[in-house]
Amino acid sequence: MTLEFLIDALVTVIGVTTPILLAATGELVVEKSGVLNLGVEGMMLIGAVTGFAVTLTCGDSLGDFAPWFGVIAAGVAGAASSMLFAVLVLTLGSNQVATGLALAIFGIGLSSLVGASYVGMVIAPFNQAFPAWLAEDPIGRVAFGHSPLVYFALIMVIAAGWFLNRTRAGLILRAVGENDISAHSIGYPVLAIRYAAIAFGGAMAGIGGSYFSMVITPMWAEQMTAGRGWIALALVVFSSWRPGRLLVGAYFFGILMTLELYAKASGFSCLPSQFWAAMPYIMAVAVLAVMSARDVAGSEAPACLGRPFMPNS
Amino acid sequence: MRIRFEKRLAPSRFMLVATPVASVVLTMLLGAIIFQLLGFDGPDAIWQTFVTPIVAPYKWQDVLTKAAPLIIIALGLLLGNQAKIWNIGAEGQYVIGALTGAGLAFAMPGAPAFVAIPVMIAGGIFGGMVWAGMPAVLRTRFHVSEVLSTLMLVYVAMQVLNYLIGGPWKDPNGHNFPQTPPFTAAQTLPHVIPGTVIPPGFLVAIALTLVFWVLTARSVYGFSVRTVGVAPSAARYGGFDASRTVWSTLMISGGMAGLAGILESMSQLGQINLGFPSGYGFTAIIVSFLGRLHPLGVFLAGLILAVTYVGGQVAQTVVHVPEATAGIFQATMLFFILASDILVRYRLRLVRGARRAAAAGAPA
């Protein structure tokens, strides 16, 4: 059990964790504003195909900058697709559960349709944020050897925590999620705030999706996120809507998934592998139950989660 | 000048019926345009998707086979959705129901059909109820949102399925593939009622549609559920117990999903394999909304969704559109119906001047 070994294991954990963390950070902010968007999987796939396509197309003219444009495009595409959801649930007051599911189905279908012409193509992986002498240093790589998106995910979850707990705007967003009617009567633009939160969630999901098509495998394949959008939803629940716990929980999930692989490769298969695969979901429900039972307020579940709000009614 | 929504005193009956029809028509129009732009034969793709399954009698059996589980599950969901208790985990209850029924079948291999079939069906319903019972406990005892817990349990159910069919219940004669042994003749139902194109599940769907119609329109229970959904505080004053509503709606939806699961495995596949969970539980949510949470509406919506499934496959072989488009159609249809929902409850009005009228309360 050398340092080298631990660093390698940590690299695996980070790779597993990052896309889920990106998408879950966005969804956490959305849910804090009182909106439940179940379409994360669809938005991730739209982001994945967009990020890949833009990087591939711009590769010739932009060179090393192409992946950055790819990531931005993935965020924009994710946000754009989330606006479809936002218009329906906010302006038209439709049911959030059904609309979110429709968005998931829509995103899976649309990404397959758009991506069909990119199958089998390849781009350079977007996996180094620092120069090679730092990124490939045997010890230094633990800090410097990752994709820019890994650092971005960490920054964003911390920023989200700071925003929600330390800024006035964050306080307002939480107030909107806790009690939209009061927030509205005080004079806060409830719908505008929710639009912004949903757009942020869409952008983060899109960028999370691009991690699959640009970092893990620099290629596009249909449904390549393989259900991570649903795990991201579980993670938000698991975190009981707190960014700090979200970060810890994401890495906990990542460690759990990595441990399963180490156990299998080392020949310790004391429990059926399906048990490990079901673990994140079981844990999410268990944590939710414990948190809610101990203190309804302590779970920080936004009181208005999933409830439509029509200001004119 | 801007558009403004004004709340109607009572939901518009005309819009209630007109909007789902308009949604389907708009989806067809939009689909045709998009396909044309993508380089396919748009009108033909739409024709094959939406019309061929209806006009070609040889497709009827397929449509009814697909529609049966969708209708049964969606009927179960509509009461919960009326009460605003969201069970989005029907897929998991469908799987566990089928597994429970199958487990009973394997436990009594020699039982004659008149014992095996009712026991398996009852087991299916029971299994679905148990899987839906967990979110009910969590909601009523621990205040856990059923939206999240039902969804999480879908993925747990999938792993239960993978474990059982690859481990304890693996078919010893199945060349070591993950699948259960086939049900015996006494444990299966025919694909269709002999001499007709009607699968047994569809008969059940018709009967249940009538049962749910009576239940929602004529019973006190149906009224209480709607009251809980529309006006929770009024329901409390009226003496309708909220946690009883949670329990009953989740039990009904779980039981229906389990019923659909066991019927599907008994009459169509005759065993359970990795491919068994095929998304009916999720699509049924679309069906219940497309059907406007009304049993007759759900019945029709189930048929329409089944048509798009079957037609989507026809369009694939005939017009060569990719499979993904079936999902896009379903989502688009749901988007339209959800968007038009507002027309049922609100009236559109053009308002002159006062550009920021709607945002009058915004801080200066």
Next chain:
Amino acid sequence: MRKENDMSLVSRRNFMKTAAAGLAAPALGRAAFAAEPVKIGYIYLGPIGDFGWTWAHNKGRLALDAALKGQVKTSYVENVKEDASAIPILKDLAQQGNKLIFTTSYGYMDQTIEVAKLFPDVKFEHCTGYKRADNVGTYNSRFHQGRAVEGTIAGLMSKTGTIGYLGSYKVPEVVLGVNAFTLAAQAQNPKIKTKLVMIDSWFDPAKEAAAVQTLINLGCDVIAQHTDSPAGLQVCEQRKAWCFGQGADMKKFAPKTQLTAIEDIWGPYYISRAKALLDGSWKPDDAWWGFKEGTVVMSPFSSAMPENVKAAADKVIAGWKDGSYDVFTGEIRDQTGAVKVPKGVRMEDKDLAVIDWYVQGVQS
């Protein structure tokens, strides 16, 4: 009667439209109507864009199109679930006039048999299954032959004596691959150990990447995989571990470290069966082709392989082709050390097809 009229209408209309839609088709002017081409249908498990199993079958279909241009007309349905919904799709393909239908995944076995009963004039071919009928044949490819080539290379190239295998599910096909890989490597280096990780999925890039990182971290310096995405190869490229492509040449994903790849080439089989159909010699076979017949092909060897390794690998390929080599020749022991195949005995196909034990030296 009406049914048939409908069908011919649909198909003729469709035929003319596809012909007209083929913008880039120079054949438009040619008398494509002179002899009606024979229709051949496919159903696929995944999307044709999965870059794996379905992608390879679709390439085989395209090869058939190209080889017998004008004589055959192929169509396919993708993303067909391995449940009862395969039945209507198969019936559909048969009713649309397809005379030969390939069902390209294990889970379509019973559905294929069932639909074949309804259409005695239509020939069916089921991939990887074991149930046959008068008009149903089965076929598969001996991918484990390629695994033996990879194992030979791995045994010679590994410095640590530990090699890795990324698997999907414990089904005979995968177990055969693991065993062939390990046995061939042990023939070169008796001390070799194979670490095995099953990820319970055919396609999950993130999990595949994590699993390969794990294997490398645990000391494996050569990795083979039996999952569909190239995620693992990209990891090997970064971590400088030798690797093998799966299903197709994946050199562009690991230009420095991919040593070779097993290519799934279904074209020769599809062409031969279509020809048999055209000349009337088709009969239901249990085809299990390999290097000799051309359905298993190794991608060009990497220049990183020393000459002696290339020679050893070529010798194995030649041995498979002329029948002088079989990796499953005793003595073979299982993980517990028990002798499963006595010295000098070759395992029979029927035992290979249901294998569920790993050979000594596999750690799982």
